[in-house]
């Protein structure tokens with residue numbers, strides 16, 4: 254409430270039209286808090302005081318990993334793994350860092366992030382701006398062991414031709430292997446030319462075969478019974494046949510799960526009032542307008558894969574009922590990004606409490622409805 258009434262108008266007003274600069278400042282603050290254990294503890298205490306602690310009854314095990322709660326931060330917010338301790342202190346049950354590419358890259362020219370406040374949405378065409386796998390691996394190596402699982406999202410470097418994509422992903426996986434609890438293959442961002450072609454059956458098959466082989470080699474060398482989990486993140490713009498192909502290939506190659514969904518290139522979820530110059534910005538749309546499609550995709554994937562491929566549901570989750578919709582569609586865990594911008598630092602805690610309130614027995618029985626007549 255305080256965030257929506259006071260902090261958000263200040264943040265949104267302060268940076269004028271450049272949404273990315275305020276994002277950078279917030280991330281910078283979280284990174285500073287992450288470097289000091291005392292500040293990290295202060296972040297956790299402030300969250301607990303204002304939104305309450307998250308009960309351990311929300312913990313769950315998925316992909317062989319233990320999640321203290323099912324609400325995670327989606328890839329793209331902490332691309333360079335600078336703020337994990339503070340994000341854990343804010344109550345996220347897991348954090349997916351990245352997308353990280355084998356080579357460092359600046360991403361697309363700015364402006365490349367746009368708010369559509371009326372629709373609680375964002376359009377971005379960041380283009381995988383990140384420090385590269387080597388630097389991110391060194392940063393992760395310097396972190397103390399975290400209390401939450403850390404996912405690492407892997408993407409293709411822009412300069413790498415599509416035909417060399419496999420080596421590019423393998424190079425990133427090798428550098429980051431020790432530091433990820435799970436890995437997500439990002440082949441669904443709309444902002445790297447050609448990337449989404451990797452979702453096509455044959456290309457995906459080759460990519461997953463190579464990545465799974467490398468994960469199995471690594472597991473054998475380390476004496477692990479199972480390879481680390483590998484998930485595939487899908488685009489909401491795939492049609493049913495393409496989604497079916499992704500599931501088939503994931504099952505055939507032994508992937509552990511799916512992340513559904515990335516941002517969409519469609520604009521049909523936006524209200525008619527959104528000005529053309531905003532609606533027509535190139536890039537991926539996220540937030541509220543994505544939610545219905547995210548639920549559809551999760552349901553489709555779950556119908557096909559059942560429990561064989563647990564799904565992280567992602568797209569327009571702002572409150573407990575949005576999370577519940579994705580759980581009901583078949584998701585095992587949830588991720589969010591856009592609602593962190595719109596709802597503020599307590600969003601994960603608030604959703605956890607919404608979920609608990611939903612299942613808790615009602616303190617007073619509902620009044621009996623009197624029959625007519």
Ligand SMILES: Cc1cc2nc3c(=O)[nH]c(=O)nc-3n(C[C@H](O)[C@H](O)[C@H](O)COP(=O)(O)O)c2cc1C
Nearest residue numbers: 327328329352377514515539540568569589590591
């Ligand atoms: C600014 C921005 C940057 C993003 N960058 C990435 C990224 O690097 N890798 C990725 O897999 N998804 C990225 N995403 C997509 C999110 O992880 C998520 O899939 C999508 O935004 C839908 O969730 P939401 O509606 O809760 O934001 C990005 C989203 C936004 C808004």
